[in-house]
Amino acid sequence: MEHTVILESLSMRYPRSRKPALDSIDLELNKGMFGILGPNGAGKTTLLRILATLLRPTGGRAVIFGHDVAQQPDLVRPLLGYLPQDFNTYRQLTIEQTLDYIALLKDINDAQARRQELERVLSLVHLTKERRLQVRHLSGGMKQRLGIAQALLGSPRILIVDEPTAGLDPEERIRFRNLLADLANERTVILSTHIVGDVEKSCGHLAVISQGKLLFTGEPTALAKAAYGMVWETHVNDGAPESLPAYACVVATRPTRTGRIGRVICPHPPTPDSTPAEPSLEDGYLVIMGACRGDSK
Template identity: 40%
Template sequence: MALSIRNLSKTYSNGVQALKDVSLEIPKGMFGLLGPNGAGKSSLMRTLATLQEADSGEAWLDDLDVLREKDKLRQVLGYLPQEFGLYPKVSAQMLLEHIASLKGVASRGERRELVEALLHKVNLYPHRKKELGTYSGGMKQRFGIAQALIGNPRLIIVDEPTAGLDPTERNRFHNLLSEIGENTVVILSTHIVDDVTHLCNSMAIISQGQVLEQGRPADIIEGMQGRVWKKTMDKAELVDHLARHQVISSSLYGGRTVLHIYSATDPQEGFEPVEAGLEDVYFHTINQHTHSLPAEVLEAAGKEADTPTLKA
């Protein structure tokens, strides 16, 4: 089972080109689509979920034409958008049974059995009769996954699923997604690097509507080993380094600035080698594409960012 996306493009009526000749090969399992806000991730997700038309290109889920056989795709699709509405006065059990009915589960007994199994799966069974308006953010996200799983989907799309969750809920959500991804194509669209690091066997980095990098996270990270260097300094020293080095990122630790830079050779000046991580790869890839420094680096240096953004 696999999803193949070929030369997909989309331009909105306001002239913004949200997708630019996107091609991806997505195998069974968890696939991370990583990019900054406004990169085009949501535009790609909405196109694959048949919520909007592409201008050109194609997408195939095995032998199913995703863009032209929309009704067939919807029968095997589970979708959890970044924001979704719930009926606040309706219980989780009642709404899930209604959704199951809409998805073609005609037998009342079969619906009840399916919904109870899903509620157990997402750890909401003890709260099944509570009104959805009383649910926490994490509980609502788990409900969203439950509704996406109705009908045994072959393709599941989740868009920014852990944004706003506390660490406990986020960890619980990670475990649930990992279990689901064992037998299904699951696309995880996010700007949170750790989510991809912990969950995904394959991934792509997207920015300004273009795919910049794709492959296995471990392989992508390996290609950057030996080229990441760090130095801890006072904020006043930061500006002096911006003009001389390819800056990857900066962070504060103990009131001082920790700067990561990219260099194929030893940059000297007190820098020391550090093991590359997916965050280094991500920031370096984005910075190279936009020809700009990370916003947090500019902010720390007292400068203003001048990086174009793209509405997803």
């Protein structure tokens, strides 16, 4: 299968910065939803901004449908839809005026075709009724949906969304996630997030990035397997830190009749009464990130 996006030793170092924002990333992406997971400051946004032609990498290259992003941005841009982390637009315009304007800038010049395209994306993001609202009066969720609507204008082959669910309430978050999953049936959707749940529920493939380095790439189940044999359930009391090894990591606790049961990541049973538990994506993520080597406590 031909890869839609290829990253070859992609590196980025900002001027006057000691550490590289991206350090020799190699990735190959296909159609479907691809999650980029990592903590804040990991380099996710930098990576997406390079793909969106906003930044030029300082090393390596990124290729989208055979076009080098840095060398041929004019050929790449028509293929892209981009929703940045903090999407904002002209506050005084209504939703439909905004979309009409962006559609024109995306070279949908025929008024009839543009009208149809606006109807299509408005309906996709459920904003048809709110079309005459000014952007300044939109809630966070509606603004995000407008953001995805503008990205979808012209049916781009690649959709890049940066932390799209941040700040959304749970209901909006689920709706938004499902929408992205639907869109991924026909195109490549690159979703960056630090919320493991977003990736777990919707992405077929993912990459974990930390401090500019690629730590993992593969399917979510493979990431979960990284914690295989390292997840335990055990009683943890108020004095839990003392009763557990320093490198054990309590990722969750829940109250029971007999006391609090803790979910612990540890290379071996942390206590004699520990029982093994099925690893989740979040456990795998924490193991990959090295968050459970005692330094997180």
